[in-house]
Amino acid sequence: MQTPWEQRFAYAMHGMSSSVIRELLKLTEQPDIISFAGGLPAPQVFPVQQFRQACDHVLATMGAQVLQYGPTEGYTPLRQMIATDAGRVGVKVALSNVSITSGSQQALDFLGKLFINRGDYIVVESPTYLGALQAWNAYGAQYISVPSDENGMIVDELEKALRVGPKFIYVLPNFQNPSGSTLTLERRQKLVELADRYGVPIVEDDPYGQLRYEGEHLPSILALDSQYRGSAEVYDGNVIYLSTFSKLLAPGIRLAWVIAPETVIRKMVLVKQAADLHTSSFNQIVAHEVAKDGFIDEHVKLIRATYKERRDVMLETMEELFPSEVRWVRAQGGMFLWTILPETMDATELFKKAVEKKVAFVPGSAFYHDGSGHNTLRINFSYSSPEMIREGITRLGWLLREQVAATR
Amino acid sequence: MQTPWEQRFAYAMHGMSSSVIRELLKLTEQPDIISFAGGLPAPQVFPVQQFRQACDHVLATMGAQVLQYGPTEGYTPLRQMIATDAGRVGVKVALSNVSITSGSQQALDFLGKLFINRGDYIVVESPTYLGALQAWNAYGAQYISVPSDENGMIVDELEKALRVGPKFIYVLPNFQNPSGSTLTLERRQKLVELADRYGVPIVEDDPYGQLRYEGEHLPSILALDSQYRGSAEVYDGNVIYLSTFSKLLAPGIRLAWVIAPETVIRKMVLVKQAADLHTSSFNQIVAHEVAKDGFIDEHVKLIRATYKERRDVMLETMEELFPSEVRWVRAQGGMFLWTILPETMDATELFKKAVEKKVAFVPGSAFYHDGSGHNTLRINFSYSSPEMIREGITRLGWLLREQVAATR
Numbered sequence: 001m002q003t004p005w006e007q008r009f010a011y012a013m014h015g016m017s018s019s020v021i022r023e024l025l026k027l028t029e030q031p032d033i034i035s036f037a038g039g040l041p042a043p044q045v046f047p048v049q050q051f052r053q054a055c056d057h058v059l060a061t062m063g064a065q066v067l068q069y070g071p072t073e074g075y076t077p078l079r080q081m082i083a084t085d086a087g088r089v090g091v092k093v094a095l096s097n098v099s100i101t102s103g104s105q106q107a108l109d110f111l112g113k114l115f116i117n118r119g120d121y122i123v124v125e126s127p128t129y130l131g132a133l134q135a136w137n138a139y140g141a142q143y144i145s146v147p148s149d150e151n152g153m154i155v156d157e158l159e160k161a162l163r164v165g166p167k168f169i170y171v172l173p174n175f176q177n178p179s180g181s182t183l184t185l186e187r188r189q190k191l192v193e194l195a196d197r198y199g200v201p202i203v204e205d206d207p208y209g210q211l212r213y214e215g216e217h218l219p220s221i222l223a224l225d226s227q228y229r230g231s232a233e234v235y236d237g238n239v240i241y242l243s244t245f246s247k248l249l250a251p252g253i254r255l256a257w258v259i260a261p262e263t264v265i266r267k268m269v270l271v272k273q274a275a276d277l278h279t280s281s282f283n284q285i286v287a288h289e290v291a292k293d294g295f296i297d298e299h300v301k302l303i304r305a306t307y308k309e310r311r312d313v314m315l316e317t318m319e320e321l322f323p324s325e326v327r328w329v330r331a332q333g334g335m336f337l338w339t340i341l342p343e344t345m346d347a348t349e350l351f352k353k354a355v356e357k358k359v360a361f362v363p364g365s366a367f368y369h370d371g372s373g374h375n376t377l378r379i380n381f382s383y384s385s386p387e388m389i390r391e392g393i394t395r396l397g398w399l400l401r402e403q404v405a406a407t408r
Numbered sequence: 409m410q411t412p413w414e415q416r417f418a419y420a421m422h423g424m425s426s427s428v429i430r431e432l433l434k435l436t437e438q439p440d441i442i443s444f445a446g447g448l449p450a451p452q453v454f455p456v457q458q459f460r461q462a463c464d465h466v467l468a469t470m471g472a473q474v475l476q477y478g479p480t481e482g483y484t485p486l487r488q489m490i491a492t493d494a495g496r497v498g499v500k501v502a503l504s505n506v507s508i509t510s511g512s513q514q515a516l517d518f519l520g521k522l523f524i525n526r527g528d529y530i531v532v533e534s535p536t537y538l539g540a541l542q543a544w545n546a547y548g549a550q551y552i553s554v555p556s557d558e559n560g561m562i563v564d565e566l567e568k569a570l571r572v573g574p575k576f577i578y579v580l581p582n583f584q585n586p587s588g589s590t591l592t593l594e595r596r597q598k599l600v601e602l603a604d605r606y607g608v609p610i611v612e613d614d615p616y617g618q619l620r621y622e623g624e625h626l627p628s629i630l631a632l633d634s635q636y637r638g639s640a641e642v643y644d645g646n647v648i649y650l651s652t653f654s655k656l657l658a659p660g661i662r663l664a665w666v667i668a669p670e671t672v673i674r675k676m677v678l679v680k681q682a683a684d685l686h687t688s689s690f691n692q693i694v695a696h697e698v699a700k701d702g703f704i705d706e707h708v709k710l711i712r713a714t715y716k717e718r719r720d721v722m723l724e725t726m727e728e729l730f731p732s733e734v735r736w737v738r739a740q741g742g743m744f745l746w747t748i749l750p751e752t753m754d755a756t757e758l759f760k761k762a763v764e765k766k767v768a769f770v771p772g773s774a775f776y777h778d779g780s781g782h783n784t785l786r787i788n789f790s791y792s793s794p795e796m797i798r799e800g801i802t803r804l805g806w807l808l809r810e811q812v813a814a815t816r
Contacts, residue, residue, distance in 0.1 A: 003607040005671040008575060010525045010547075016678050043472030051475065055463035064451030067459065067658035102510055102662075106684040113546060117418045134682040138521060139418075167416060199411040250475035252689035254510075263413040270424045274542040275683075276514040280691055281660035 012118075012138050024351060028360035034392035035360040039177065039335055040383040042310075045303045046250045047290060054289035062285070070281035072273045073265070074100025074257075078288040082257050090219060091226040094234040096262045099269060102279045104207060104244045104256040108135040110271045111168070111203060111240065114264070116141050121166040125153045127338075127367035127376070129177050129205065132170055143369040150329050152176065152183030155190045162198040168240070169195055169202045173221055174209045175334025178367045178378035182332055185218055192225045195238055204241045210300050211247060212333035213308035222259060236261045245287055247335075248296050248303070253283040307335065313386045314379070314393055321397025323404040328379075335382040338364070341375040341400075344407050350377070353403070359395040420526075420546050432759060436768035442800035443768040447585065447743060448791040450718075453711045454658045455698060462697035470693070478689035480681045481673070482508025482665075486696040490665050498627060499634040502642040504670045507677060510687045512615060512652045512664040516543040518679045519576070519611060519648065522672075524549050529574040533561045535746075535775035535784070537585050537613065540578055551777040558737050560584065560591030563598045570606040576648070577603055577610045581629055582617045583742025586775045586786035590740055593626055600633045603646055612649045618708050619655060620741035621716035630667060644669045653695055655743075656704050656711070661691040715743065721794040722787070722801055729805025731812040736787075743790040746772070749783040749808075752815050758785070761811070767803040 028035040058066050073079065079098040086093035101107040108131060116122070118140030124132070126145035133143070144161040147154050153171055162169075171191070173183040183191070195202045204221040219227075222241040229237050244256035258268060272278065314337060318328060328339040339361075341347060347363040354360055364376025379396075381389060436443040466474050481487065487506040494501035509515040516539060524530070526548030532540070534553035541551070552569040554561050561579055570577075579599070581591040591599070603610045612629040627635075630649040637645050652664035666676060680686070722745060726736060736747040747769075749755060755771040762768060772784025787804075789797060 005669065005675075008523060008609065009675060010521065010523055010528075013522055013675060013679075016675070016682070038477075040477055043476055046471060046475040048467055048471035048475065051471070052464055052467045055467065056460055059456055059460045059463065063454060063456035063459070065660075067454040067456065067660040068451055069446075069448055069659045102684045102688075105682070109683045113418065114421055115416060115418055120418075131682070131685070138679070138682050201413075201416065250690075251477045252473075252475040254684065254686070254688045261413065267413075267417060267421060267424070271421075271546070274424070274513070274539070274546050275517045276510045276662065277539070278662070280510075280662045280688055282658075282691065283688055 012140055015137055024348070025362070027355045033355065033358050033360050034384060034388050034395070036379045036381070036384065036392060037360045037362045038383055039380055041247055041251060042306055042382055045306050047295070047299055050290045050295065051250070051286065054286045058285050058289050066282050066285050068281060070278050070284070072278045073269045074098070074279060075281065075284035075288060077292070078284050079257075081288060081292060082259070086222075086259055090223045091235060091259075092231060092233055093259055097235045097259050097265060099258045099260075099265050099272070100279050100284060101256045101258060101272070102276065103246060103251070103254040104205065104242045105131050105135065106275075107242045107256060107258050108132050108205075109138075110268050110275070112136045112139040112141065113271050114267055115167045121164050123158070123161045123166045123169040123200070124369065125171060125176065125179075127178050127364060127373055128170065128369070129172060130366050132205070133369050145369060148176075148179060148181060150179075150181045152181045152187055153191070155187040155194065158191065158194055162194060162200055166200055169200055170205065171202060171221065172205045174206055174218070175211065175331050175336075177207070177334070178336055178362070178364060179338040180329045180331030180334055180336050181338075182215075182218070188218065188221055188224050192221060192228050192238070196225075196228070202239045204239055206241065206243045207247055208334040209243065211304060211307060211335070213304055213311060215332045234262060235259065240264060245291075248300060249287055249290060253287055255279065255283055255287050307382050310381045310384070310386055310389055311337070313389045314381045317390050317393040317397065321394060321401070323401050325404050326400055335380055337379045337381060339377045339379055341377070342404065342407065343375055345403060346374050347377045348374070350399070350403060354396060354399055357395045357399050359392045359399075361396070420548055423545055432756070433770070435763045438766075441763065441766050441768050442792060442796050442803070444787040444789070444792065444800060445768045445770045446791055447788055449655055449659060450714055450790055453714050455703070455707055458698045458703065459658070459694065462694045466693050466697050474690050474693050476689060478686050478692070480686045481677045482506070482687060483689065483692035483696060485700070486692050487665075489696060489700060490667070494630075494667055498631045499643060499667075500639060500641055501667055505643045505667050505673060507666045507668075507673050507680070508687050508692060509664045509666060509680070510684065511654065511659070511662040512613065512650045513539050513543065514683075515650045515664060515666050516540050516613075517546075518676050518683070520544045520547040520549065521679050522675055523575045529572050531566070531569045531574045531577040531608070532777065533579060533584065533587075535586050535772060535781055536578065536777070537580060538774050540613070541777050553777060556584075556587060556589060558587075558589045560589045560595055561599070563595045563602065566599065566602055570602060570608055574608055577608055578613065579610060579629065580613045582614055582626070583619065583739050583744070585615070585742070586744055586770070586772065587746040588737045588739030588742055588744050589746070590623075590626070596626065596629055596632050600629060600636050600646070604636070610647045612647055614649065614651045615655055616742040617651065619712060619715060619743070621712055621719060623740045642670060643667065648672060653699075656708060657695060657698060661695055663687065663691055663695050715790050718789045718792070718794055718797055719745070721797045722789045725798050725801040725805065729802060729809070731809050733812050734808055743788055745787045745789060747785045747787055749785070750812065750815065751783055753811060754782050755785045756782070758807070758811060762804060762807055765803045765807050767800045767807075769804070
C-alpha cells in the first residue's frame with residue numbers, strides 16, 4: 001500500500017517545482033555555448049596560491065581545530081575581522097552582531113524561517129534577486145514589488161507598500177542583481193527614515209559592494225541607519241546586512257556573513273543550529289588565514305580591473321552592434337548588464353533563438369515575482385574572457401538586429 | 409515607531425528558544441572540566457596529513473573548479489563513490505539516488521521542509537537524536553515515540569503508532585545516539601515490512617554504522633528494503649538513508665549524503681538550491697581526493713581501535729566504581745554509553761553536582777521529545793583520552809556512590 005511520494009510532500013513543496021527558467025538554463029550547459037547566463041566569478045581571479053599556502057599552514061599548525069566541530073555563530077577571529085572591517089565604514093559593530101552563514105543564500109533561507117508566516121508580505125525591488133524569491137517561496141511569502149529605475153528602488157513609491165504591513169524590505173543597493181542599478185544616497189537616506197517610521201526592518205543584500213568600477217563608493221544602508229540612530233557600541237538598529245566572500249575570495253568555499261541586532265543574531269544562531277550545526281570550520285579558518293592581513297583590500301583591485309575590462313568590452317560591443325531600439329543599464333559595478341528590448345519583443349523567445357546561435361543569457365522575467373518583465377534580459381560580464389564577450393555579444397547583436405528588423 | 413524584534417518573528421520561532429539543556433551545557437565549557445557531554449570525534453584520528461596533501465593537490469591541479477560554484481546535488485565523482493560503496497553492501501544505488509548535504513543535520517532540516525506540515529506526526533524512538541527534534545520542531549512537527557530497549561526500537565509497539573498516519577519513521581539502527589542500542593536483524597526486517605504495509609517511509613540515520621567494536625555487522629534498513637522489493641538498477645523503495653563523513657574523515661568539513669528514491673532526491677535538490685545553493689565544492693573535492701582510493705576502509709580501522717580502547721576503559725571504570733543500582737547499555741559501537749539511574753534520582757540534579765566535581769555528561773531528558781527520561785544520561789567516550797576517561801568516570805563514580813547512598 002505504497003503512497004506515492006508526491007502525496008507525502010509538505011504543502012509548501014508543491015509550489016517548488018523545477019522552474020521553466022531552470023529547464024531553459026540547462027540548454028546553456030552545452031560546451032560550445034558562450035553563456036552570459038550564470039553569475040559566476042572569473043576563475044582567473046581566484047587566489048589559488050594563497051589558498052594552498054593557507055590550507056597547508058592551518059592544517060600543519062591547528063589541524064585538530066580545523067577539522068573539528070565548531071561554534072554555530074562562526075569562527076571567532078573571522079567574526080572579529082568582519083566586525084572590525086564594518087567599523088572602518090562607519091558602523092559600530094560588535095562581535096555579537098556578526099554571524100557566519102554558508103553563503104548568503106543560507107542567510108536568505110534563515111530570514112524566511114525566522115520572519116515569514118505563510119501569507120506574509122515582503123517588499124522587494126522589481127526586478128529582484130531570483131534566489132531570494134526561491135528561498136522565501138518555500139515559506140509561503142507574498143511579495144509587494146516597488147518599481148526601480150537605474151537609480152535603484154523608487155523610494156517615493158515605497159510608502160504605499162509599507163502601509164500593507166510587510167515583514168521586511170529586501171534591497172540590493174549596489175549594482176543590483178539583476179538590474180545593475182545602484183541606489184542613490186538620497187534614496188538610501190529616505191529608505192532608512194521611511195523604514196524606521198513604519199517599523200519595518202530592511203534586509204540589505206550586498207554581495208558586490210566592493211566591486212565598483214567607476215563613481216564614488218556610497219555608504220551602506222546599515223551605516224546610514226547606524227548614523228541615523230546615533231552612536232552605540234553594539235549595533236541595535238533596523239537593518240539586517242548580508243555580504244559574502246564569494247565574490248572577494250571564491251564562491252566554492254560557501255562563506256558569507258550577517259550583521260544584525262543581537263536579538264536577530266541570537267535567533268539566527270538557533271535556526272542555524274537546527275539547520276546545519278555550523279559552517280565548515282575548515283573553510284572559515286582557511287578564509288581567515290587568507291584574509292587576515294589585509295589581503296582582500298589588495299586582491300579586490302585585481303578583481304575590479306579584470307571585471308571593469310570585461311564590462312567595458314561588453315558595453316563597447318553593445319554600443320557598436322545592438323540596434324537603437326534596445327537599451328541597457330550602464331552598471332557602475334557588479335557582474336551584470338540589464339538589457340531592455342522593445343515592448344513587442346519577448347526575451348524568452350529571443351533566448352531560444354540565441355541558444356541556436358550558441359550564446360545565452362537569462363530572460364529577465366525570472367527576476368519578477370509575478371513573471372512580468374517579458375522584454376528584459378540579464379547579461380553577465382564577469383565570467384567570460386574579453387574575447388568571448390566580444391564574440392558572444394556580436395552573435396547576440398546580429399540576432400537582435402534581425403529580430404528588431406522583423407518587428408518594424 | 410519601532411516594533412520589537414520578538415513581535416516580528418514567525419510563529420515557529422517562538423518555540424525555538426535557547427533550551428535549558430543548551431544553557432546547562434555552557435557550564436561544560438570551562439577548560440578544567442572533563443566533558444563527556446559533546447559528541448565529538450577524537451582529533452587524534454583526523455587524517456590531517458592526507459588533508460594537507462589532498463588540498464595541495466586539488467588546488468594545484470583543479471583550482472578553478474575547486475573554488476567555483478558547483479552543482480546543487482554535489483560533486484559527481486563523490487556521489488559516484490557513494491553510490492558504488494552502497495552497492496558493496498547489497499543495494500543497487502544509481503548516481504541519481506545520491507545527493508550531498510552540509511552535514512546530516514542539513515538533511516534532517518530538509519526532511520522537515522520537504523515532508524512536515526504543521527501538526528504532522530513523526531514516529532521516533534524513545535529516546536532519539538536531539539538534533540532531529542530541533543530540526544523538525546521548526547516545522548511544527550508532533551512526535552509519536554516508540555519505546556526502545558538495548559536492541560533498539562521495540563518494533564512490536566510500532567504498529568499502533570503507524571495507525572495514526574505519521575509522515576515518516578525516524579530510526580538510528582546502529583549504536584544509536586543517545587542510547588547506544590543496535591536494532592536487531594529481526595526487528596529491521598519487521599520494520600521494513602510494517603512500514604511498507606502502512607505506506608509510511610523510513611528515515612534511516614546512520615552516522616556510526618562503520619564504527620563497530622564487537623559483534624557482526626548488520627545490513628542497513630536501506631539494504632533490507634531493497635532486497636524486500638527485489639532487484640532494480642535504481643533504488644526506488646521506502647527508505648531515505650542518511651550518512652556522513654563527520655565520523656569517518658572529520659566533522660569540520662560538514663559533508664554528508666542522502667540515498668533515496670529519485671523523486672525524493674529531485675525535490676531535495678530544489679530545497680537545497682533555495683537553502684544554500686550547494687555544499688562547498690572545495691570540501692567535496694578534497695574529501696573525494698582523500699577517500700577515492702579506499703582510504704576510509706583503512707582509516708576506519710584506526711578509528712575503531714581508538715574508540716574501542718576508550719569505550720573499554722570507560723566500561724571497566726564504570727563496572728569498578730558505579731554503584732549496583734546504576735545500569736548502562738554496553739554499546740557495540742558508536743560514541744556513547746547510555747546510563748540509567750534509579751527512578752528516584754534526577755540526572756539534571758546529578759549534572760549540576762557533577763559540574764562542581766569537574767565532570768560533565770548530557771542529562772538524558774534532552775533526548776525525549778516529551779522531556780521524560782529524568783533518570784537517564786548520555787556519556788560520550790570518543791573524545792577524551794583513556795586517562796581522562798578513567799579520571800572523569802572515577803569522579804562520576806564517587807559522586808554516584810554518594811548520591812545513591814543518600815537515597816537508600
